Amino acid sequence: MKRLAYLLLSCAALATSCSKDNDATPSGPKEYQVEYQVTSNALESDYLSYTNESGGNTTLSNTPLPASYKFKRTMKQGDNLTILASIDGGTAASEITCSILLDGKEVKKETGRGIDAQAVPVYVIGQ
Incomplete structure (x- = not known):
């Protein structure tokens, strides 16, 4: 299940990073204060992965909750920004x-919700 979620997360990031040539006037790069917040009625997330400040992925296991991650990134x-967090069992x-918070x-x-709950919000700049 985790591998499927990670595959979907990777595909979503790849698909949303492409843009059409005929899009309305694209905006130039801008520095944003990015924050991810993870809350739960469980004590920890067994798997957590998010798009980090370099545009790559940071992956964590058995992360105590609640959790918050902040950084600046020029986009x-x-x-896109993506976070995936899950509860196992x-x-x-x-x-x-x-x-996902911007500025x-x-x-x-x-x-x-549920036994193997997971949340996977994805945000694309200009959405």
């Missing part, structure tokens, strides 16, 4: 929520 229209009442403003939020 342009079409660049929870209960039907388990839930995990991931939020202090929440731009994307997703909540997963």
Whole structure:
């Protein structure tokens, strides 16, 4: 299940990084303060992966929750931010929520529920 989620995360990042040649006027690069927030009624996330300050992925295991990650990153229209967090072996009442904030403003939020809950918000600059 984790491999499938990671594959989907990678495909989403690849697909959203492409843009059409006839898009409306693209904006130039801008530096953003990026923050990811992960909350849950569980004590830890068994798997957590996010797009980091260089545009690559940072992957963590058995991360205590709640968790927050902040950094600055210069991005342009079409660049994306993604976070995936999951709970393994929870209960039907388990839930995990991931939020993406840019310059202090929440731009994307997703909540997963259930035994193997996972949340995978993806935000594309210019969306």
